[in-house]
Amino acid sequence: MSHTFYNKMWGEAQQALCHLLQQEMPDVPPKPEKDRMAAAQLLSTLYIRYLQIFRSLELAYDQMTHPQKRRVVRLVLDGVMGRILELKNELVELEISEFHYFDDILQDLKMGPECLEIPIPKYFIKEKLKVLKERERILSEILQRTGTQESETAKAVKQMSLDEAVRVIQVSERARQGRLRAKFMTEIYLEEKRERLAKLHGEKALDPEVAAPLIQKVWQGYIQRKRTKQHRETEMIFLGMMPPPNFSKVSMAEVLARKTESLRCQLQEQHEAEYQHSLAHIKDSIRETESLDMKETLQDQIRQWFIECRHATGKFPDFPDEDDGGSNVIFAQKTPEQVAAELAAKEEAKEKKKKEKGKKEKEKKSGKKGKNKSKGKKGNEEEEEEGWKMSASTFLPDITSANQTYQGVWQNREEAWNLHQSHDPELIKEEKRKEVEEEVRVQVDELMRQELLNLKLSVDREKSKKKKSKKGGKKKKKGKKSGKRKKKEKDLTPNRTIDSLYEELVTEGLLIKPKPVQLSDYLGEYSYLGTTLRQADIEPMPSLSDVKQLLVLYGILPLGCESVHEKAPSMKTLLLAGPSGVGKKMLVNAICNETGANLFNLSPANIAGKYPGKSGLQMMLHMVLKVARQLQPSVIWIDDAEKTFYKKVPKTEKQLDPKRLKKDLPKLLKSLKSEDRILVVGTSQRPFEADIKSFCKVYKKIILIPRPDYASRLVLWKQLITVRADSASASVNISALAKITDGFTPAHIVQAVENVLNDRRVGQLSRKPLTAAEFLNSLCRQEPVYKEEEEAFKGWYAKTPLGRKRSKAKSSGEEDTGKDKGKGKKKGAKKGKKK
């Protein structure tokens, strides 16, 4: 695509954003929304519209080559990402559920489900590709040196003694020789048979008149069957029931597009380097050519101010302090609106203070008067009256200011000269001029301060007392600051470099290499019935694609983007719970690969016996945290997370001390600050074995991963078979396979496909098409997820804080409807409980 295309895309996204901002920040603040459904609808629509803008901006940022434009796009992009997270958070609080279904809104907006896919900005990896590659190289080197990698692979492969190995080789060699001999014997036997038959029927050769129709019959049959098959395939392709033959082949246009994309990336780097060079060069030249002029004008202006002030007040003014902005304060040009706004803000602050005072007094009075009136009821009534209101956003101001920059600088900029979309020197000049002006101002201020002092001494005969007192004041301020300073965390490894800590952690197996999986490898299909089911008061099962989206929102976006992590609702922990094989570990690895994060493994089984004792544990956590902070983003993965919070440790596991982290994990989380891009991800197959209170206190965000639904199974079967053998899925009844594998997890499906489609079978595909029945053998040897296990998960989730909140809200909602119908209050509550 061309530069114009991406510029246009950016412009359109900004326009759409402008509309949204008008809707989000109207002149008259909207009234609180009393209807929950309407509020959810509003939030969902905003969410989807922001998502579309996000997609366009991400693409534009990835491909635009103009360095200055890219900076503005990046600001908006990060802001939009943060706003999407905020909206999701609002939705979670409003609907009291992690999963939301937008199918009805998609229908209204005439969009497909692919519009809900949350893109992962490519800059997360692209902008630190060199660092990541270097780190990967170091990690591999350490692993090779220490032999950790070998031992890991050795774990997977069963150890074999020499005798055993020799025996296996002998057996297979004898089998090979036997097969070869048998083949020769068959060939010899067939040869002899043919010769014998030829001798027997030699004299009775067929009459050509009889032989010809025989050959024709066979040939006609063969050719007709072939033709019919071809007709059938063309018809299926025409009906859209089969993909065209070169459907999965990459087209020439695509290859070209990819090539252009990579060329653009090179151009981006080149333009960025030129831009950086120009920044320094232009500043130098401005300093050389303009700073003298600037100095003189500024000096003249300040002198003028001295004189004017003396005329007006009879005294020379005090020169503003450097901390207050120096001479900037003198020349601050404020518009009448700014002055009015300042006055209004002051008045507001005053009124607020008054109100607060009044409130406090009232509270005191009411506290004395009435303990008879129940507070709870009052609170509820107030809440009901108030309704839902959007919480204040931390990202909207950023988006607005970036939008203003777009409108002020870029929207109508003449760019006919800039065909190659490199930097605009005029803009750099404007920016650098300001910087040089500031530098000059500081120098001039110093001079003028001295000049004013001299003037005061000679004209007003004033002594410089103030300075001394001010200096004293400054000292006091400093004293205050140092008093307020918080205690710093103790560094247990002050003499060690990060490299040596990194190496130690790798050697100990605490820092591991993530498996090479991307989030796009996690297959799943959109759930099309979500809203319909919810409207019928049936809680739909989330689909794997919903899970994937949650993971992008809660894991990838905050880890990948610094500003989003700092300002978005804080997320330090995430729990992925679900039956074995639903892809929990795969998702953890995908988070690391998509964000370039380090992966620390603090699973109970992995830390057992390492760094023994209390001080050892402290040292281990300190090292992990220090490296994780320095080389952020980082993911701290705890497999079998429930074991840390066991209600009762099973006898067999007592030796491993699985509860080792129980006390220190909350402390570790407390020490994480908003600027530390570290995410603790727990995975658990049996969360119900943990003490739910302490477990949920640590893991505040819980994602329950379900077994795949029919649509996801269909996609899984199709994709997994196609990956192994391109055209094999055409002959398989995938729908039947998806139907009978209800209850099986993706891991089961992966296993079945691997078992059946081995290299030998793939080689036979052209002669013997694949059938669905071949998978049954492998499937029937695997244990599906039974209903009881699924119910256990659901029951456990209902006991988590969000689950309890939801059931509470549901029962209170039912109570209300019960009241409306004129039924007794108790009946409603009972109903709620039963449900």
Ligand SMILES: Nc1ncnc2c1ncn2[C@@H]1O[C@H](COP(=O)(O)OP(=O)(O)OP(=O)(O)O)[C@@H](O)[C@H]1O
């Ligand atoms: N949605 C999916 N799409 C494609 N492959 C998947 C999906 N989910 C799981 N898999 C595959 O299934 C296998 C098992 O996944 P994984 O080990 O992540 O499961 P798990 O839930 O962590 O299992 P366990 O709880 O037993 O440790 C992996 O090979 C993974 O690639």
